[in-house]
Amino acid sequence: MPRQGEIGMSTESPRRAGRPRTAILNRDRITEHALSLVSQDGYDALTMQQLARSLGVSPSALYNHVDSKHDLLQWIQELVMAQVDTSAFGKLDIHDALIQWATSYRNVFALHIPLIPIIAVLPVANSPRTIAMYEHVAETLKTHGLAESEVIPTIVALESFIFGSAMDTGAPHDIFDTSNHREATPHFTQAVAAQRATGVNTSDDSFGRGLRALVTGLLASRDLT
Structure with a gap:
């Protein structure tokens, strides 16, 4: 006859399979939820309390992993910038x-338009x-001859166009509707x-035209072509 504690008479309750009772937190999961909040509802929606709620944890548990909203923005910046393709450089x-x-x-930030005013001024x-x-x-x-003092202004000029063009992808289709002013604006x-009538996507076409002109102009101005 088995004694207590042997097979069939264990006093320990069997461990239940399935999800853990407490949500698992790590940087990746926290950042993805934070990005989702900002992308859907803007910067003001990103609060530690709201983020904790979306993760299914208490704010105190969240603070064990991230110190502040500023740190969250840095994490978001890292996550988004990792998606920008730089493989063409050197090739x-x-x-x-x-x-x-x-x-x-531009395409990366077109997916996260509410981030643009934040990332554009966030220290790197x-x-x-x-x-x-x-x-x-x-x-x-620099390798192609641009003076060091001109590198940053050139990057900022490109970024300004990139961010503006990304925001333009969210513009309504009828943004240039002149139905109430046709007589006063016949040419426009x-x-x-x-x-x-062309059926061409205005945002994409405008971006391509502007980018080619901007890059060509910047390179030509420094005799780099």
């Missing part, structure tokens, strides 16, 4: 490399991936109608 000529990088940059000191991206661009510009109204 393609400078013109094509800048075009490919800027296009990837604690974002190694962002710094690495800038290093690729800076090295390419006809231009809008002509563009719509």
